Amino acid sequence: MALGSVGAAHSSRLVHKYSGWSHNKVHWRTFWGHMRRTHTFWIVGSTLVGVGWVLVGRGVVQATTIDLSPAAIAARTAVYSVPGRADLTGPGSPLKPSTKIDFFGDSITWLNGYVSNIQVAINTGAGTTGKNIVCVNRGDDGAGVLQILNGDPGTTNGYGHITQKSFAATIAGDHPNIAVVFIGVNDVWWRGTPADTFRQGLQDIVAQGNAAGVTMVLATLAVNGEKPDGSNPNDAVYDQYAQITRDVAAATHTSLVDLRTAYIDYEMNTNLSTQRFGFQSIWQLTYDGIHPTAQGNSLLADQISEGIFRALVPEPSLAGLLAIACAAMCGGRRRIG
Numbered sequence: 001m002a003l004g005s006v007g008a009a010h011s012s013r014l015v016h017k018y019s020g021w022s023h024n025k026v027h028w029r030t031f032w033g034h035m036r037r038t039h040t041f042w043i044v045g046s047t048l049v050g051v052g053w054v055l056v057g058r059g060v061v062q063a064t065t066i067d068l069s070p071a072a073i074a075a076r077t078a079v080y081s082v083p084g085r086a087d088l089t090g091p092g093s094p095l096k097p098s099t100k101i102d103f104f105g106d107s108i109t110w111l112n113g114y115v116s117n118i119q120v121a122i123n124t125g126a127g128t129t130g131k132n133i134v135c136v137n138r139g140d141d142g143a144g145v146l147q148i149l150n151g152d153p154g155t156t157n158g159y160g161h162i163t164q165k166s167f168a169a170t171i172a173g174d175h176p177n178i179a180v181v182f183i184g185v186n187d188v189w190w191r192g193t194p195a196d197t198f199r200q201g202l203q204d205i206v207a208q209g210n211a212a213g214v215t216m217v218l219a220t221l222a223v224n225g226e227k228p229d230g231s232n233p234n235d236a237v238y239d240q241y242a243q244i245t246r247d248v249a250a251a252t253h254t255s256l257v258d259l260r261t262a263y264i265d266y267e268m269n270t271n272l273s274t275q276r277f278g279f280q281s282i283w284q285l286t287y288d289g290i291h292p293t294a295q296g297n298s299l300l301a302d303q304i305s306e307g308i309f310r311a312l313v314p315e316p317s318l319a320g321l322l323a324i325a326c327a328a329m330c331g332g333r334r335r336i337g
Contacts, residue, residue, distance in 0.1 A: 076265035076268055076269050077265075079265045080299060085121035085125070087305065087306060088306070090127050095131065098132050098133070100174060100177055102171065102179045104138045104182070105148075105182040105183055106143045106183060106185065107139065107143075107290075110158075111291060112159065113297035113300070117300075121305065138170055140157050141158075143183065145201035148183055167205050168212075178308060179214045180304055181216070181217070181219065182219035182259070183221070202218065202248040203251075207252075217255045218245055218249045220241075220261075223264070226279075226281055226282055227267070238260070242258075259300070
């Protein structure tokens with residue numbers, strides 16, 4: 001049997017044995033441990049790379065042409081390289097003493113990577129250290145928008161193995177000043193949440209937060225697969241749901257964190273295709289196409305911190321800019337006279 005056939009057959013058995021790994025961290029670690037011990041990691045890796053070459057070589061996957069000019073690369077870098085944690089926690093931090101920030105989301109939030117990164121930045125930042133500012137993880141493993149809105153009864157999938165309460169009940173109990181909602185990948189991936197339901201769920205969450213006096217921040221879903229050319233499964237649907245989040249944020253005047261754009265821009269710059277092998281589907285910002293690596297958590301922490309910062313220090317409107325310009329001009333004339 002050829003090497004590729006051996007790898008494919010063995011990987012098929014492994015995937016069957018460890019099915020459900022994406023929501024079972026023990027299975028995930030066991031799976032990769034087995035892969036490394038038996039050298040199957042290299043066999044399967046070679047097989048997957050070979051498959052990618054066949055697909056690209058035979059034209060099954062039609063890759064989008066990516067502009068790799070210096071100007072395009074610089075523009076994309078500016079999107080994902082925001083100094084979010086520095087802005088939020090630096091000397092001019094808008095965070096007041098005893099501020100509480102609730103973070104709602106699925107397993108990406110539940111894993112506590114980016115949330116803990118933000119908390120560390122707050123604890124050590126020149127403008128926030130010693131101010132008793134607390135980040136509260138309200139991630140719910142496997143959640144979609146309805147589990148955030150209505151709670152997740154009958155499970156203990158909430159962070160800390162609790163039963164997730166409804167959004168309204170959670171903020172009533174926590175009394176947060178700020179709530180970040182980062183949701184959507186499970187709605188597309190396996191929950192099958194209709195687009196209209198997803199939109200209404202986000203609108204209801206924002207409305208409940210606003211009614212309670214909470215400053216709201218919405219984040220789009222990120223990715224399920226890291227090929228930056230639109231060739232991951234269901235990329236068009238993920239784009240649709242990310243756009244719904246953008247639309248709801250715009251309609252409700254809510255601070256938006258466009259993680260979909262930030263991830264794809266990062267991957268366009270770093271996940272460089274070759275004629276033979278094509279793009280990698282993981283190991284840019286995620287270890288499995290969804291859940292973040294250390295680099296992914298760093299990007300998330302900065303992007304979401306920047307979203308919180310913008311919610312507290314909104315950009316001036318056109319009218320405001322004109323008023324500032326007018327005041328400067330008038331002041332200048334008085335000094336000259």
